[in-house]
Amino acid sequence: MIIVFTGGTGGTKLVQGLQQVVAPEDLTVIVNTGDDIEWWGLHVSPDIDSVLYGLSDLLSKERGWGVDDDSFRCLERMKQLGQPSWFSLGDLDLATHLTRTAMLRAGKSLSRTTAELASKMGIRARVLPMSDERISTMLDTAKGTLTFQEYFVRERHQIAVRRVRFEGAHRAHPAPGVIESIEAAEAIIFAPSNPVTSIGPILAVPGIRDALRRAKAPVAVVSPIVGGEAVTGPAGALMTMMGWESSIAGVAKAYEDILDVLVADRADEAAASAMRSESLRVLCTNTIMKSMDDKRELARFTLEACAVQRSAEA
Amino acid sequence: MIIVFTGGTGGTKLVQGLQQVVAPEDLTVIVNTGDDIEWWGLHVSPDIDSVLYGLSDLLSKERGWGVDDDSFRCLERMKQLGQPSWFSLGDLDLATHLTRTAMLRAGKSLSRTTAELASKMGIRARVLPMSDERISTMLDTAKGTLTFQEYFVRERHQIAVRRVRFEGAHRAHPAPGVIESIEAAEAIIFAPSNPVTSIGPILAVPGIRDALRRAKAPVAVVSPIVGGEAVTGPAGALMTMMGWESSIAGVAKAYEDILDVLVADRADEAAASAMRSESLRVLCTNTIMKSMDDKRELARFTLEACAVQRSAEA
Numbered sequence: 001m002i003i004v005f006t007g008g009t010g011g012t013k014l015v016q017g018l019q020q021v022v023a024p025e026d027l028t029v030i031v032n033t034g035d036d037i038e039w040w041g042l043h044v045s046p047d048i049d050s051v052l053y054g055l056s057d058l059l060s061k062e063r064g065w066g067v068d069d070d071s072f073r074c075l076e077r078m079k080q081l082g083q084p085s086w087f088s089l090g091d092l093d094l095a096t097h098l099t100r101t102a103m104l105r106a107g108k109s110l111s112r113t114t115a116e117l118a119s120k121m122g123i124r125a126r127v128l129p130m131s132d133e134r135i136s137t138m139l140d141t142a143k144g145t146l147t148f149q150e151y152f153v154r155e156r157h158q159i160a161v162r163r164v165r166f167e168g169a170h171r172a173h174p175a176p177g178v179i180e181s182i183e184a185a186e187a188i189i190f191a192p193s194n195p196v197t198s199i200g201p202i203l204a205v206p207g208i209r210d211a212l213r214r215a216k217a218p219v220a221v222v223s224p225i226v227g228g229e230a231v232t233g234p235a236g237a238l239m240t241m242m243g244w245e246s247s248i249a250g251v252a253k254a255y256e257d258i259l260d261v262l263v264a265d266r267a268d269e270a271a272a273s274a275m276r277s278e279s280l281r282v283l284c285t286n287t288i289m290k291s292m293d294d295k296r297e298l299a300r301f302t303l304e305a306c307a308v309q310r311s312a313e314a
Numbered sequence: 315m316i317i318v319f320t321g322g323t324g325g326t327k328l329v330q331g332l333q334q335v336v337a338p339e340d341l342t343v344i345v346n347t348g349d350d351i352e353w354w355g356l357h358v359s360p361d362i363d364s365v366l367y368g369l370s371d372l373l374s375k376e377r378g379w380g381v382d383d384d385s386f387r388c389l390e391r392m393k394q395l396g397q398p399s400w401f402s403l404g405d406l407d408l409a410t411h412l413t414r415t416a417m418l419r420a421g422k423s424l425s426r427t428t429a430e431l432a433s434k435m436g437i438r439a440r441v442l443p444m445s446d447e448r449i450s451t452m453l454d455t456a457k458g459t460l461t462f463q464e465y466f467v468r469e470r471h472q473i474a475v476r477r478v479r480f481e482g483a484h485r486a487h488p489a490p491g492v493i494e495s496i497e498a499a500e501a502i503i504f505a506p507s508n509p510v511t512s513i514g515p516i517l518a519v520p521g522i523r524d525a526l527r528r529a530k531a532p533v534a535v536v537s538p539i540v541g542g543e544a545v546t547g548p549a550g551a552l553m554t555m556m557g558w559e560s561s562i563a564g565v566a567k568a569y570e571d572i573l574d575v576l577v578a579d580r581a582d583e584a585a586a587s588a589m590r591s592e593s594l595r596v597l598c599t600n601t602i603m604k605s606m607d608d609k610r611e612l613a614r615f616t617l618e619a620c621a622v623q624r625s626a627e628a
Binding site: 094 | 355384385387394396406408410412413416419435
């Protein structure tokens with residue numbers, strides 16, 4: 001059993017690679033839902049959707065989100081009807097949100113809904129939301145308190161953030177299967193996702209971080225920071241705001257209580273050398289995933305690092 | 315003030331004609347909502363939508379429903395996700411239902427929602443649902459009790475109907491403005507819509523039929539029956555089931571307590587002659603509306619008949 005924690009865009013690439021090198025029924029993906037949004041009355045789970053589209057090969061390569069070859073006719077018409085349009089839903093993509101929303105309104109849980117969508121898309125890996133309860137990542141900024149999508153999409157993450165909060169997290173529970181997967185895992189991998197707003201919300205669900213601390217399996221983190229900067233998105237700025245610094249050392253700091261292996265890019269070899277210790281294995285490889293080969297290679301490298309760590313501990 | 319009662323497809327054509335010959339601000343359209351349907355979690359009002367699309371020149375001429383030049387990509391994807399697909403919503407059409415549903419969920423009434431949609435579509439005529447409360451046309455058939463859309467679209471109205479009921483009607487109220495419009499009207503027109511399932515639900519709302527009986531303005535009905543058969547749809551069979559017979563005499567019977575002028579097709583001239591009496595004016599003209607000219611001509615003819623009736627009564 002391999003378990004991977006992920007957000008959307010960047011993390012999904014590693015999840016795609018893992019699906020290629022692990023038997024899909026041995027792969028469990030735990031996904032951030034802190035940036036879920038109610039949009040046009042529909043429940044949209046952007047990170048779950050990226051994972052589902054990524055695993056079913058529907059994901060737009062061009063955009064990195066949404067469905068490949070989608071159209072935006074409904075969106076254009078929504079604009080004409082005076083509805084908000086800063087968050088883009090494609091015509092094909094809409095079907096996912098309509099289906100999920102109808103299931104949720106019928107009383108199904110988000111994890112049940114996710115499993116049914118995954119099954120309809122032919123996905124055999126297990127995709128779990130971090131929680132069935134609503135947790136909202138809220139950012140205190142110079143423009144007031146924003147949801148993650150308001151900050152990320154509407155404001156294009158071009159404003160300073162003073163604080164990140166996970167509303168509802170303190171009273172939430174891990175979705176069924178999350179803790180059990182952590183306990184049963186042979187390897188636990190953190191995809192190269194934003195430690196603050198992608199992995200942060202998952203670790204904020206009571207019980208998950210504790211389970212990771214107790215886990216027998218090694219925890220390997222693939223760094224989302226390369227050469228001191230985030231590969232995409234605002235991870236660098238948000239990590240700095242958290243006092244972790246925008247570097248692989250900052251990544252190690254964010255996860256210091258759970259981290260066994262840090263997979264960094266070759267660009268960070270010097271920093272990696274300085275960080276290696278008895279309690280922390282730091283390995284360098286190519287972490288920039290442009291092709292499916294890159295994704296597969298990074299997945300294989302990370303799994304291999306976990307296997308080595310396991311035998312070293314044994 | 316001209317007021318017109320209508321269902322979807324057939325009636326909408328006359329409403330389009332009326333918009334061309336009456337100042338739009340003098341036109342009030344009262345629309346059947348008995349065939350509204352909850353579809354994919356969205357509130358769809360097929361007859362209101364036909365009227366809105368008809369009045370804003372968006373209506374598909376080819377299909378007679380939905381938006382012109384629409385695509386059905388979301389529908390195709392819904393099928394792939396295992397969702398029901400016998401009721402077609404286009405990608406552009408979806409925007410209307412998403413907007414309406416979001417407004418209704420935000421606590422707005424159906425009439426408020428309809429007014430806002432009409433305004434966004436540039437419509438200056440007043441479009442009113444018959445009621446803000448939910449009334450469902452239910453048909454007892456050989457296949458059990460069906461909603462109107464199940465009967466009409468899914469079963470293509472190819473099954474025998476034993477009884478038609480308007481669920482919720484007895485406790486419903488006319489939408490704000492309906493009774494006032496009837497009282498203030500100079501002419502009251504029934505578009506050539508199905509007397510059983512298009513006009514029937516409107517007349518089942520307590521207070522509307524009484525207001526029509528009391529109205530000072532003449533009530534003119536444009537017959538949906540031509541040469542003993544419905545121009546489109548199941549009106550003939552349903553009228554026969556009601557014991558009214560599928561003829562212009564049956565139309566007169568359906569509305570006997572409120573009818574002043576019956577506008578029939580030239581094909582029914584013989585039947586019209588036999589029906590004329592002191593209390594019923596029956597006029598024949600072309601009622602098959604293929605072109606905008608046809609729609610305009612029939613609207614003009616019907617308004618003229620109302621004017622003649624008014625001066626005869628004076």
